[in-house]
Amino acid sequence: MTERSWREDNAIRLLENGEEFFPAVFDDIRAAQQEVIIETFIWWEDAIGRALRQVLEEAAARGVKVDITVDGHGSALLNKGFIQPLTDAGGRVHVFGPMAPKFGKHPNLLHRLHRKIVVIDGAIAYIGGINFSDAHMRYYGPESKQDYAARVQGPVVEDIRRFCYQAIGESARPRRRRLTDMFRRVPSEWLNPRAAAQVLFITRDNTRHRHDIETMYLMALRAAERDVVIMNSYFYPSYRFLRAMRQAVQRGVRLRLILQGNPDKQYVKFASRTLYDYLIGIGVEVWEYQERPSHAKVAVVDDHWATVGSSNLDPFSLALNLEANIVVRDHAFNRTLRASLDHVQTQHSRRVTRADVMHRHPLWHLWRTISFHLLRYLPKLIRLIPVKSMRVATIARAQEDLGPGDRKIGHAEQKLNRLP
Known part of the structure; x- marks a missing residue:
């Protein structure tokens, strides 16, 4: 960067x-x-x-x-x-x-x-x-x-x-x-003064900027003090991303995820749901957007940090695709985006509860563990394929x-x- x-x-x-x-x-x-x-x-x-x-x-x-x-x-x-x-x-x-x-x-x-x-x-x-x-x-x-x-x-x-x-x-x-x-x-x-936003343009590629977008997310999570809202259409992040989320919740940060509840691709919903019991277990609020498919890739942190762009939080966007986001430090923009996300959450989303994920077969948890590690290393395996x-x-x-x-x-x- x-x-x-x-x-x-x-x-x-x-x-x-x-x-x-x-x-x-x-x-x-x-x-x-x-x-x-x-x-x-x-x-x-x-x-x-x-x-x-x-x-x-x-x-x-x-x-x-x-x-x-x-x-x-x-x-x-x-x-x-x-x-x-x-x-x-x-x-x-x-x-x-x-x-x-x-x-x-x-x-x-x-x-x-x-x-x-x-x-x-x-x-x-x-x-x-x-x-x-x-x-x-x-x-x-x-x-x-x-x-x-x-x-x-x-x-x-x-x-x-x-x-x-x-x-x-x-x-x-x-x-x-x-x-x-x-x-x-x-x-x-x-x-x-409210419109004098500080903006950082960031990209990810497969050479010098492999982790720039993920790094900005991680920095924001580690600096969060009160509230984080992430709306992302394809959510299957890295282990270090999950760890930063867990550490934020442990500091007392309210962390909300708004994910797809009505996706146009069913495998997206399945992949994210393999993480639900872990996310709910560490104190993350998981909400599923019900009105229509979500294609959003946005987040707000506290009252001043926000990001908008093309990058999902899955192995393809974080480790393979060419992506671009902006990170914004601006109270007015944060309030506008937060108001939209609050509306989406309260009016068109359903909260996933502990009861929704409690009684799962032991084979489910085995599959969840295997699939997580497979997807975690999938980008490295794909890079071995000559193109x-x-x-x-x-x-x-x-x-x-x-x-x-x-x-x-x-x-x-x-x-x-x-x-x-």
Whole structure:
């Protein structure tokens, strides 16, 4: 984490679900004058996906530099015809892990670009867990996701922007100054001390920053004095994370976990439930969110610390996927996020009690112990499996613009068409 540090005087706003997130992002893209950078795990060809393509195409057509990076597995259903209007307008689509399937399976299934980031004109950034798909909208139905993101303005945006350019193999170019910059006033929210948030941008990769996100969680748990609320969709943390939770409870900290009670993937619920008797035994409050699937990756500690991002608390996010979070020191943001989590807990969640986990067969406890240690060492075992390097291939123009030397681009384009 030496390359980045806490940035002061940021303005940050919490966005809950697609109903708040998508209109804000699309409006900011429509107002973009210089550049739009996006990283997303999923980009679907649905109403939200088409709306994103349209605003990006319009931005590229008026001369805005547009770069969108998708994961080769999460966005496997994209095809050339869908993205071609954007590339024809001058936008670029980057594919992380551009590999054709082997025997019907994606070779790098367990090595994924899981980040969700938007940067606009080097002045505004979005970060959180929301993908570009209808699944984050209420009209999607019972399977729509509960999730969060944050809109940030201030010095930390340049850290995020620089990182996104490095991810596609470029250096961040100096932002051009416009004549209106000379007369632009500081945003009014920056003049309010409550909005002057300290923000730290953190990522996890498989080289130098393997444990940065987990380390920030651990530091927060160890410093907690009164109250911790964690809402996480895939919860199966490391042993040291569980130990930090136990030590926090022993100090008198109230620790609440809001986990999935109505998941879209049943194995998620099963995995988390293997830890329930241990968590309840050490004094952690376990709540299951019942209204719909949860996709949230957020937490608040006491009255000043919070985090929002893409990282789950399971072996894949903590030890394999490429993730990004922000950590926020700000009382106002903490209160807003805490109020939302309190509402989710009290209105839409059920507390798991000791009676729910008491009368289990001894074989259950044996399975729990075996599965915990298997999942604990799973990332190390997966790293032994040889995979191709996690490169990014770029689709810069339509097919007719591709020359015989553009094998990387052609491979990515072929891949987008071939994946099921």
